[in-house]
Amino acid sequence: MLAIIIPYFKINFFEKTLESLAQQTDQRFNVYIGDDASPNAPNDLLEKYQGKFNFTYKKFDDNLGSISLVKQWERCIGMMQEEEWFMILGDDDVLGENVVETFYKNLPEIEKTAHVVRFSSVLINEKDEPISQEYHHPQLENAIESYCRKLDGITRSSLSEYIFRKEKYLTYRFKDFNFGWGSDDYAVIEFSDNSPIFSLKELVFVRISNINITGNLSLSKEKLIEDIRVVRDLLKHNKYLSSNQIKRFAKQYNDQLYRSKSFNFILEIKLIFLVLEKIGIRMAISQIVISFKRFIFYNEKFEYLYWSFRTRKLRKLNNIKILNSHETLEKIINEKKSISRFGDGEFKIIFNDGNPSFQSYNLLLSKRLIEVLNSPNKNLLISIPITFVSLENEKISSRFFWKQFLNKYSERLNNLLRKDYVYGNAGVTRFYIGQTNKKLSFKISQKLKQIWDNKEILIIEGKYSRLGVGNDLFENAVSIERILCPVVNAFDHYEKILELSMLYGKNKLIIIALGPTATVLAHDLANKGFWALDLGHVDVEYEWMKSNTFDRIQIKGKYVSEMGDQSKNDFNEFFDSVYNSQIKFEV
DSSP, X not given: OEEEEEEEOOOTTHHHHHHHHHTOXXXXXXXXXXXXXXXXXXXXXXXXXXXXXXXXXXXXXXXGGGTOHHHHHHHHHTTOOSOSEEEEXXXXXXXXXXXXXXXXXXXXXXXXXXXXXXXXXXXXXXXXXXXXXXXXXXXXXXXXXXXXXXXXXXXXXXXXXEEEEHHHHHHHOOOOOGGGTTHHHHHHHHHHTTSOEEEEEEEEEEEOOTXXXXXXXXXXXXXXXXXXXXXXXXXXXXTTOOHHHHHHHHHHHHHHHHHHTOOOHHHHHHHHHHHHHHTOHXXXXXXXXXXXXXXXXXXXXXXXXXXXXXXXXXXXOOOOXXXXXXXXXXXXXXXXXXXXXXXXXXXXXXXXSOOOTTSOOOHHHHHHHHHHHTOOOTTEEEEEOGGGTOOTTBOHHHHHHHHHHHHHHHHXXXXXXXXXXXXXXXXXXXXXXXXXXXXXXXXXXXXHHHHTTTOEEEEEEETTTOTTTTSSTTTTSSEEEEEEEOSSOGGGGHHHHHHHHHHHOTTSEEEEEOTHHHHXXXXXXXXXXXXXXXXXXXXXXXXXXXXXXXXXXXXXXSOOGGGOOOTTSOTTOOOOHHHHHHEEEEO
């Protein structure tokens, strides 16, 4: 019997996937749908297809796929019963109507020959239109040769067009590469266990869109890094590689390192030793020369360290104490501290040296920000970037930014910041983009959710910020009300915003995302006895984490100031009646 595993998260094209299952000419399969704590429950869709094919649905409590896509696959596979064969089908991919029938027609021959079955494939877009040629394969092909063809750009492959023998999966399991990139390629080679891939001509339609990882161009460099890991691990561990394949893999490894335009000392050393072990000393010497050239031209870390050393005397910041994100959240949760956050934009307004695109310079705002920095209120946690004192877990680009900031402003900051005060971390809501440890990012996001767990909340935000809309950020709150404020220059309406916040914020947790205005507003509300949190950027960082992007990207229907021109973003996109009912007032 065949099991079709669907690790579900995105509902956008899920009905197309279900429809393709209902239309199979051979219904000898069981479907197992593992819901990765998606904010979009598929219950209505599943009810529509009840009785059209056999399926089991399970909603998991945690979004494991945001930490490890492979672990999400594996817990979905764990739903299987006695089936001997399985495929993992993407929640937006589509099977040709004869896929299952073709599998069973060829099963007697497959059983004798192979452990991995592969279908032909074609790429489709959001409109179901083909955007590639049809990819067909030799009926029997060595798995490593197939992967070499993919590396050479002759063919393509992804997880949805494969069927695996369960016995081989239990022997080898999936290798856990980031976002599952390369995990499928590695599995095809290992699960084949030196038997050929058995290819069938029936088509699987693989969708490419901006909402899936495959179609996300912002992740191209990270995908390349994972491709490098796959080739390296195959070079190191696969016992079936021929000498010719080793040379092809070594060449591919070099090409990928060049394309990444970066230098990783550990990867380079491993490559040199692999070439020495697998090919010989002459090739190893040649590899040392190639690696040295890469070190000179593509070493971003070397460039950063050199620049950092040259400019070190410009950074003269006094010793100040700043809590890390976890400690900051503990203060908010356990002591019900309000928080006012200062980032580079707030300090630039104070210094009259630039301002955010959404807030013009305002002398009163500058004076109010200084007042907040000097607040004696013990229930208010004044927060500044932890990057002033520690760059641990920051990307190289982020390290450059903050050291450049301190090069310019450290002496002026010394006149503002208190040595006897323990500041919170303003970066507590900047938990994803710019960070190297994505597992820590997930932990911080879950800790943030504890703040409003079982609470009634009032959100004060820009008109198009739409915190929590389209995601599950606030799903554990009891209720949500909103005050919408101007997208730009909100401080010009400060008195009205303060008045409304006090009117609607009684006995509620108040969450504010309003740029520098939020810094002042949280302070003033705290002084009046409210629990007010300046949590700007929390929603966009959560959206970016959910989309697994490594670069800032536009979020449809939401204002993202860091993306610059917003003219192509459709802010009039429909939002459901629940969101509209939450809006109590628009300034």
